[in-house]
Amino acid sequence: xxxxxxxxxxxxxxxxxxxxxxxxxxxxxxxxxxxxxxxxxxxxxxxxxxxxxxxxxxxxxxxxxxxxxxxxxxxxxxxxxxxxxxxxxxxxxxxxxxxxxxxxxxxxxxxxxxxxxxxxxxxxxxxxxxxxxxxxxxxxxxxxxxxxxxxxxxxxxxxxxxxxxxxxxxxxxxxxxxxxxxxxxxxxxxxxxxxxxxxxxxxxxxxxxxxxxxxxxxxxxxxxxxxxxxxxxxxxxxxxxxxxxxxxxxxxxxxxxxxxxxxxxxxxxxxxxxxxxxxxxxxxxxxxxxxxxxxxxxxxx
Amino acid sequence: xxxxxxxxxxxxxxxxxxxxxxxxxxxxxxxxxxxxxxxxxxxxxxxxxxxxxxxxxxxxxxxxxxxxxxxxxxxxxxxxxxxxxxxxxxxxxxxxxxxxxxxxxxxxxxxxxxxxxxxxxxxxxxxxxxxxxxxxxxxxxxxxxxxxxxxxxxxxxxxxxxxxxxxxxxxxxxxxxxxxxxxxxxxxxxxxxxxxxxxxxxxxxxxxxxxxxxxxxxxxxxxxxxxxxxxxxxxxxxxxxxxxxxxxxxxxxxxxxxxxxxxxxxxxxxxxxxxxxxxxxxxxxxxxxxxxxxxxxxxxxxxxxxxxxxxx
Numbered sequence: 001x002x003x004x005x006x007x008x009x010x011x012x013x014x015x016x017x018x019x020x021x022x023x024x025x026x027x028x029x030x031x032x033x034x035x036x037x038x039x040x041x042x043x044x045x046x047x048x049x050x051x052x053x054x055x056x057x058x059x060x061x062x063x064x065x066x067x068x069x070x071x072x073x074x075x076x077x078x079x080x081x082x083x084x085x086x087x088x089x090x091x092x093x094x095x096x097x098x099x100x101x102x103x104x105x106x107x108x109x110x111x112x113x114x115x116x117x118x119x120x121x122x123x124x125x126x127x128x129x130x131x132x133x134x135x136x137x138x139x140x141x142x143x144x145x146x147x148x149x150x151x152x153x154x155x156x157x158x159x160x161x162x163x164x165x166x167x168x169x170x171x172x173x174x175x176x177x178x179x180x181x182x183x184x185x186x187x188x189x190x191x192x193x194x195x196x197x198x199x200x201x202x203x204x205x206x207x208x209x210x211x212x213x214x215x216x217x218x219x220x221x222x223x224x225x226x227x228x229x230x231x232x233x234x235x236x237x238x239x240x241x242x243x244x245x246x247x248x249x250x251x252x253x254x255x256x257x258x259x260x261x262x263x264x265x266x267x268x269x270x271x272x273x274x275x276x277x278x279x280x281x282x283x284x285x286x287x288x289x290x291x292x293x294x295x296x297x298x299x300x301x
Numbered sequence: 302x303x304x305x306x307x308x309x310x311x312x313x314x315x316x317x318x319x320x321x322x323x324x325x326x327x328x329x330x331x332x333x334x335x336x337x338x339x340x341x342x343x344x345x346x347x348x349x350x351x352x353x354x355x356x357x358x359x360x361x362x363x364x365x366x367x368x369x370x371x372x373x374x375x376x377x378x379x380x381x382x383x384x385x386x387x388x389x390x391x392x393x394x395x396x397x398x399x400x401x402x403x404x405x406x407x408x409x410x411x412x413x414x415x416x417x418x419x420x421x422x423x424x425x426x427x428x429x430x431x432x433x434x435x436x437x438x439x440x441x442x443x444x445x446x447x448x449x450x451x452x453x454x455x456x457x458x459x460x461x462x463x464x465x466x467x468x469x470x471x472x473x474x475x476x477x478x479x480x481x482x483x484x485x486x487x488x489x490x491x492x493x494x495x496x497x498x499x500x501x502x503x504x505x506x507x508x509x510x511x512x513x514x515x516x517x518x519x520x521x522x523x524x525x526x527x528x529x530x531x532x533x534x535x536x537x538x539x540x541x542x543x544x545x546x547x548x549x550x551x552x553x554x555x556x557x558x559x560x561x562x563x564x565x566x567x568x569x570x571x572x573x574x575x576x577x578x579x580x581x582x583x584x585x586x587x588x589x590x591x592x593x594x595x596x597x598x599x600x601x602x603x604x605x606x607x608x609x610x611x612x613x
Binding site: 125132182186193215219 | 437439441480585587606
């Protein structure tokens, strides 16, 4: 078989058109080659967190072909500034910063973890040393308390809302002193050490600490518990391509269906991931209202 | 005759002025203080006590402070208590359980305010004549922090059997050791000879109980700890940065202020038995990174972040 010069030029034209089409790539193709930068909040040991999340993003990268870089944020709430000031594409956020990110930055909640017990929610707890003789809210007066961070649901918003409900409007005068530990694990440690009479933390972190060292459960007593609030949620920038977000969701939701995915979930101590929705955060909006934190209710619902 | 009248007028005037002056201008408040072993921790409490009490007292009030610093053996403590009572004090201030018990053992009506007592409710010191404040350190936390530095299977516990507080801490550690599969190497230090003979090599780390005798030998103990490459933990602050690796302690200044508040109430007429003894709980955590490096252990960054004080 021979080819004419006309046929050759047609082939060349087709190749050029194909190349032009490839150059005018859809956003997905761009996103797949560009590195995504995902933030992590300092929930407990940051090195352990980096290791755990590192395995998760490695798995997602392998499945999607999208390179992902993790960056740890020095404190909770920093995400809001980082999204505005830096090239952050998404973050694993606690329910309070997730709510702020959704409502103020228009970010999209993507997926939340499901615990081995089958829950995708957590709770805030207020605890004290068992030998402290503090058992009721009234007995907390004049004591010291360790909060986690002003930008956490379980570590600040929940106790603030609870105290307000009980007629305590000024924590500065109610407690002898209060301070922020920066992480849930540190708030637990502060009470164990006796550096604070009371502490607040996320129940999941407390359970993790107890699993590591069962003597903690014998030393502490939980006084109050919040309603269920969403677990740490992966939120992504609204302007990321829709098919990229869908791809990430699909990979995360299907993790429990593959052997490699199950291995990663095992190291994370999770059963899987579930689809997150803006409405999941209504409880947090309600708490913010009760706590009297103005200007932080939904703008975009 | 005129001269006699003038003298009489002067005496009358002096008597009238005297009657108008407050009682405090006439009387001096005598406070007897018992501080066993000249402990730095007790000294800090005492300084804060004096400063606060002076600030709380009305102008013109004068205090005579008589301090006894006996070695904490029963005979020395008893002699010191008798010497203090011989001065007929208005108030007795004692530091630690042994000193408090020694004073309470003597027949006297002088009210007793105690401070620096470890786990005072177990010590059962409060009564019609005595009240005060004590502290409690979660020893489990100290052990937890220590184990983040090094695997500890045998713990050298340095205590003094003459001091009740130190023995109470040893007993508490013994209970914890049972729960945590930890072996204790109990080292009773009553003098420097005991330290020379101490089998420190048997242990993996050193626990310094709150004893004035142990505190008096701190430099020698820490030199031995360095030789054996063992981290040390204690429940008193290491103010002079002698080299304790981890200290979890109650602020002595807060205790001093508290006993001054109680003393002011007692001096104004309130019975000690009517004042509830207080347990102070808020602690401070100190890490000595320099010393940790010297003995070849690394304090995890996450743990350092918890500290109230870090020595670099």
